[in-house]
Structures are given as structure tokens and as C-alpha cells.
Amino acid sequence: MMGLIFAKLWSLFCNQEHKVIIVGLDNAGKTTILYQFLMNEVVHTSPTIGSNVEEIVVKNTHFLMWDIGGQESLRSSWNTYYSNTEFIILVVDSIDRERLALTKEELYRMLAHEDLRKAAVLIFANKQDMKGCMTAAEISKYLTLSSIKDHPWHIQSCCALTGEG
Numbered sequence: 001m002m003g004l005i006f007a008k009l010w011s012l013f014c015n016q017e018h019k020v021i022i023v024g025l026d027n028a029g030k031t032t033i034l035y036q037f038l039m040n041e042v043v044h045t046s047p048t049i050g051s052n053v054e055e056i057v058v059k060n061t062h063f064l065m066w067d068i069g070g071q072e073s074l075r076s077s078w079n080t081y082y083s084n085t086e087f088i089i090l091v092v093d094s095i096d097r098e099r100l101a102l103t104k105e106e107l108y109r110m111l112a113h114e115d116l117r118k119a120a121v122l123i124f125a126n127k128q129d130m131k132g133c134m135t136a137a138e139i140s141k142y143l144t145l146s147s148i149k150d151h152p153w154h155i156q157s158c159c160a161l162t163g164e165g
Contacts, residue, residue: 017055017062019084023110024091025099026070029126032160033091034067042161047071051081063087075106082115090123092143094133094157104143111151121153129159 022030026047035043038054048069056063066081068074088110092103110116123145125136136157140146145153158165 017064018086020063020065020087020089021078021081021085022065022067022089022091023078023106024070025093025096025103025106026072028070028091028093028096029124029160030067030070030089030091033089033124033126033158034065036160036163037065040163050074078106078110079113079115082110082113085116085119088116088119088121090121091126091160092123092139094125094127094135094139095130097134100134100139100142107143111148117150119151121148121151123153123155124158124160124165125155126158126160128157128165129162 022034024030031045031048031052032042034052034054035045037056048067049071050069052067054065054067056065068078068081090103090107090110092100107121111121123136123139123143125134125139127133134142136155140155145155156165
């Protein structure tokens, strides 16, 4: 269950609220992941224009989750959500090889932003149920995650539709 990842990664926090942004290119599965966390069920969604925000509580820890639209026209405004962000969830469409370079560009643009200098990064390699998808290891290598030294990060295979990962 995806909620267990929060419990594992951030169990050191108690009774606090933490701001999380969920980013990624359009159609990566950001909103589906948000509502999988929130309700443990699949919600049929349409493209997010702007953002969705929900509070999720895991073991007395409150996460304010900002799901930000990933269309090209919206990505330039992602930085307006960065202030006070502690955790970045980057959702990657594991089947969309053609746009992985764009995902990499957006990731490193975020990591260079002053407001995110202390943020930890969780990358979800989504759509692992799809035939021909890239593995988390392949995505990690392509995104050169091992070169990220100034942010704690973790990559996790997942399937937003089933809640696996």
C-alpha cells in the first residue's frame, strides 16, 4: 500500500504538518496517486488545471498534498507552490520513454530552485502494470538520480490504479 511508504520514510515526524508537492508531466498519474493515498481507491480524473490539495494523515503526521497540473502551459508556474515544501513526489509515466528527457529537465530545474533546497524527493515510477514499461532502475539511470547529492531521494515502482508500490 502506498500509504506505508509515508509511514516508513517519514516516521520520524510526529503531530506535525508537512507540505508535499506532487509533480510530473501531464498524464503521469499524479491525481490518481493522490486519491489512492487519500481514499485507497481509484478515482477517474480529468486533466488537472491548476492544482488539487488534500490533507492526508498517516500515524498522526499530517501531509498537505498539492497535486499540481503537469501540462506544458502549467509547468512554468510550479515554482509558485515551492515555498515551505518539504517533500517532492515526482510521478513518472514509466511507459512514456519519449518524454523522459523532459521529465529529467523539470526535475533538475526544481532541484536547483532555492525554495526546494531542503526538500526530499520521492520518485514514483508509475504504470508498472503496462507491458513494455521502464523499470525503476532504468528510470533512475536515465534521470541520473545517483548524481543527486544535496537532496535525499528514493525511487519506487508503483501502479496508481492498484495501489501497488
